[in-house]
Amino acid sequence: MIFKTPTTHFLTCGSGEGGTRPNSFDGALLQAQIGNTNLVRTSSIVPPKSRFVEPHPLPQGALVPVAYAAISSEMPGELMSAGVAVAYPADPSQAGVIMEYASRGHKEDIEAIARRMAEEALKMRGQPIGQIRSIAVQHRVENIGTALAAVVLWDPA
Amino acid sequence: MIFKTPTTHFLTCGSGEGGTRPNSFDGALLQAQIGNTNLVRTSSIVPPKSRFVEPHPLPQGALVPVAYAAISSEMPGELMSAGVAVAYPADPSQAGVIMEYASRGHKEDIEAIARRMAEEALKMRGQPIGQIRSIAVQHRVENIGTALAAVVLWDPA
Amino acid sequence: MIFKTPTTHFLTCGSGEGGTRPNSFDGALLQAQIGNTNLVRTSSIVPPKSRFVEPHPLPQGALVPVAYAAISSEMPGELMSAGVAVAYPADPSQAGVIMEYASRGHKEDIEAIARRMAEEALKMRGQPIGQIRSIAVQHRVENIGTALAAVVLWDPA
Numbered sequence: 001m002i003f004k005t006p007t008t009h010f011l012t013c014g015s016g017e018g019g020t021r022p023n024s025f026d027g028a029l030l031q032a033q034i035g036n037t038n039l040v041r042t043s044s045i046v047p048p049k050s051r052f053v054e055p056h057p058l059p060q061g062a063l064v065p066v067a068y069a070a071i072s073s074e075m076p077g078e079l080m081s082a083g084v085a086v087a088y089p090a091d092p093s094q095a096g097v098i099m100e101y102a103s104r105g106h107k108e109d110i111e112a113i114a115r116r117m118a119e120e121a122l123k124m125r126g127q128p129i130g131q132i133r134s135i136a137v138q139h140r141v142e143n144i145g146t147a148l149a150a151v152v153l154w155d156p157a
Numbered sequence: 158m159i160f161k162t163p164t165t166h167f168l169t170c171g172s173g174e175g176g177t178r179p180n181s182f183d184g185a186l187l188q189a190q191i192g193n194t195n196l197v198r199t200s201s202i203v204p205p206k207s208r209f210v211e212p213h214p215l216p217q218g219a220l221v222p223v224a225y226a227a228i229s230s231e232m233p234g235e236l237m238s239a240g241v242a243v244a245y246p247a248d249p250s251q252a253g254v255i256m257e258y259a260s261r262g263h264k265e266d267i268e269a270i271a272r273r274m275a276e277e278a279l280k281m282r283g284q285p286i287g288q289i290r291s292i293a294v295q296h297r298v299e300n301i302g303t304a305l306a307a308v309v310l311w312d313p314a
Numbered sequence: 315m316i317f318k319t320p321t322t323h324f325l326t327c328g329s330g331e332g333g334t335r336p337n338s339f340d341g342a343l344l345q346a347q348i349g350n351t352n353l354v355r356t357s358s359i360v361p362p363k364s365r366f367v368e369p370h371p372l373p374q375g376a377l378v379p380v381a382y383a384a385i386s387s388e389m390p391g392e393l394m395s396a397g398v399a400v401a402y403p404a405d406p407s408q409a410g411v412i413m414e415y416a417s418r419g420h421k422e423d424i425e426a427i428a429r430r431m432a433e434e435a436l437k438m439r440g441q442p443i444g445q446i447r448s449i450a451v452q453h454r455v456e457n458i459g460t461a462l463a464a465v466v467l468w469d470p471a
Contacts, residue, residue, distance in 0.1 A: 006220070121180060
């Protein structure tokens with residue numbers, strides 16, 4: 001194995017404004033409490049037996065595996081949302097699946113789409129669903145904004 | 158060194174249909190046997206002396222370095238393909254280079270493009286070519302589909 | 315923690331021409347001395363106390379965390395640039411922030427944009443700025459070209 005497999009995970013989200021798109025993205029990461037880490041984007045599995053935990057600070061500069069969706073816009077007044085969902089199988093020896101979605105629109109709608117995609121992913125695996133967790137955030141653009149939702153994979157040891 | 162350097166690699170590909178693009182991407186990953194892992198995308202080197210192996214199951218939820226090409230489409234009837242090629246230098250102390258390509262079109266054409274790009278990459282390094290390996294998959298879209306080809310970097314220890 | 319946190323970093327840049335976009339990207343990586351590694355893209359923090367070092371060769375095939383900006387073009391004659399900037403806080407116990415930018419245009423302009431974004435990122439954190447480092451490269455396209463600038467995160471141990 002190249003990397004240690006993550007043993008915990010948490011869901012987080014945030015939004016931000018900035019003078020540029022990257023700065024508004026940075027602001028969203030900061031609000032989500034992951035702005036001072038080095039995010040390594042990954043496709044999108046919660047390892048079996050990974051423990052669900054509350055969002056918590058991570059070491060500054062740490063390399064952090066994360067699945068996320070984000071949307072940025074420079075259109076003042078535009079409403080946009082980002083959401084993530086995790087579908088956990090009833091069988092705890094099997095992996096959970098993360099789905100991410102971001103688009104213009106209300107957070108309820110975007111979150112529902114992420115949940116349906118996560119649900120379909122477990123169906124495709126023939127795994128009965130135990131539980132679905134999700135989180136979403138919406139943001140109305142002032143000047144330049146970003147909305148972001150993430151599942152952070154971690155190992156506290 | 159931050160990460161362990163991969164010591165084995167394999168080529169794999171797959172295609173899938175789903176109710177959404179992310180779900181069809183997930184289906185393609187599952188067919189390629191890497192759908193239950195956390196893929197970490199990387200640019201595109203086979204380390205010297207990395208051993209070529211057959212595709213094999215990976216631990217669920219593991220973080221897996223991978224170079225891949227993928228294409229998704231929602232146009233029923235459209236034919237699309239994804240391919241990867243590895244050019245290995247004649248000198249085994251030197252790195253091999255991976256090239257990925259995905260596009261509309263037949264798999265023979267897409268695979269040939271990936272092979273030519275990998276060949277050019279070794280030429281650019283002044284390395285005579287020992288061997289080229291490649292793989293490709295084509296998919297005709299039913300509703301929403303994805304085709305994907307990948308080189309997985311791994312370490313069985 | 316899943317991964318070791320990087321303890322050193324360096325800035326590098328390069329440009330290249332190739333028969334295809336991926337090959338010109340490969341050429342730019344080679345000129346930047348990171349063409350024979352497996353780049354793992356990360357968002358964009360210099361960990362506290364990370365040591366600034368000169369660009370140096372990395373082990374072939376190693377997995378290397380990197381923040382970068384790149385731009386490719388197939389328009390002969392087009393001038394394009396890529397730049398990265400790191401803003402270091404006056405307080406060495408705090409993280410530095412990397413910003414990347416690539417666009418058509420002169421390298422002085424692109425580098426200035428990256429520097430301003432990095433500066434804004436520290437302001438957003440309420441951190442007085444200690445120093446800003448930056449690097450940029452410009453490239454005039456012959457046939458198919460790429461310009462790339464990167465901050466490489468590493469650990470020599």
